[in-house]
């Protein structure tokens with residue numbers, strides 16, 4: 552007999568470090584947009600593995616590629632050329648504005664690499680004192696020491712001081728604030744075109760155009776952290792396409808390999824050339840298994856009308872959510888693009904998250920009061936209806 556949620560949770564509390572405030576349920580199976588817990592209860596998944604499962608759970612193309620590769624070669628080493636890794640790099644380069652790729656295993660790791668690359672490039676081309684990186688308030692870039700420092704939210708810093716030096720923070724969409732911080736000591740400005748964890752805050756086109764200009768004036772690189780919003784999440788392959796602003800460095804992770812841990816640091820020439828043999832490495836990065844999954848996932852995103860569906864159903868979802876906002880005054884604002892939406896409440900969102908879960912809908916709360924929706928990109932309008940109906944019921948019961 553398999554374990555139930557309570558048994559799995561009890562064992563977890565005994566053996567797993569207590570770093571997540573987990574819901575009291577264990578998920579054991581997934582298919583498309585449906586998840587099942589250990590009791591066999593079914594949930595509609597609008598958390599989407601936090602923007603990882605953009606093709607839904609266990610997409611056939613990805614599981615088939617994993618099966619095939621797993622019988623050929625799981626791992627060798629980056630001491631040798633790895634064909635799936637090279638092919639995935641080509642796929643990403645040919646479909647973006649970037650020229651070279653370095654593969655890693657998590658979003659934080661890709662961002663850590665971006666920070667190193669920006670510093671290295673500035674030291675090589677300009678001045679050893681040009682090492683400052685400006686990031687934005689409410690940003691999220693990861694949990695390693697450098698990336699949590701890059702994260703413009705104090706709650707992530709507390710308890711881990713002393714922090715690495717060289718990071719400054721500016722508010723989103725405030726060009727003057729950035730102008731007052733940027734200087735010849737700035738090696739890069741790093742930002743999410745749409746902030747995910749910080750509450751789905753969307754940069755304006757005017758702002759990003761201005762940031763790019765300021766970067767050029769100060770010989771600073773522009774880094775886009777597209778770990779969450781890249782790879783189709785916003786309705787285009789990359790979020791930068793919405794803004795007509797090309798970064799010099801871009802990071803990807805979450806959806807890259809359809810559920811297998813993998814990330815990528817991409818850069819334009821000649822920035823990429825600042826990394827020489829020995830400058831940066833990771834044992835697992837771009838290993839054959841992850842790369843095979845990545846090729847399958849990226850091809851599935853590119854080939855099967857998935858992006859177009861995400862854009863179309865995303866617009867439908869926007870209209871439905873704005874209708875919800877019109878019906879309930881507790882909703883202050885609805886923000887997002889494509890398949891990333893935030894519903895800002897005038898109160899904490901956790902109770903609503905729990906109430907939705909009890910009715911069979913999984914959503915997540917960011918920044919304390921923003922319900923965040925990150926469904927698969929290939930869902931139909933009727934799945935959106937189902938999710939919005941559950942939220943409607945929950946809001947009706949709680950606030951009317």
Ligand SMILES: *Cc1c(COP(=O)(O)O)cnc(C)c1O
Pocket residue numbers: 656657658659660662691692693694743747748776777778779780804
């Ligand atoms: C999730 C996320 C990260 C961190 O990725 P991990 O894989 O958890 O290290 C970094 N940046 C953004 C924008 C993210 O959403």
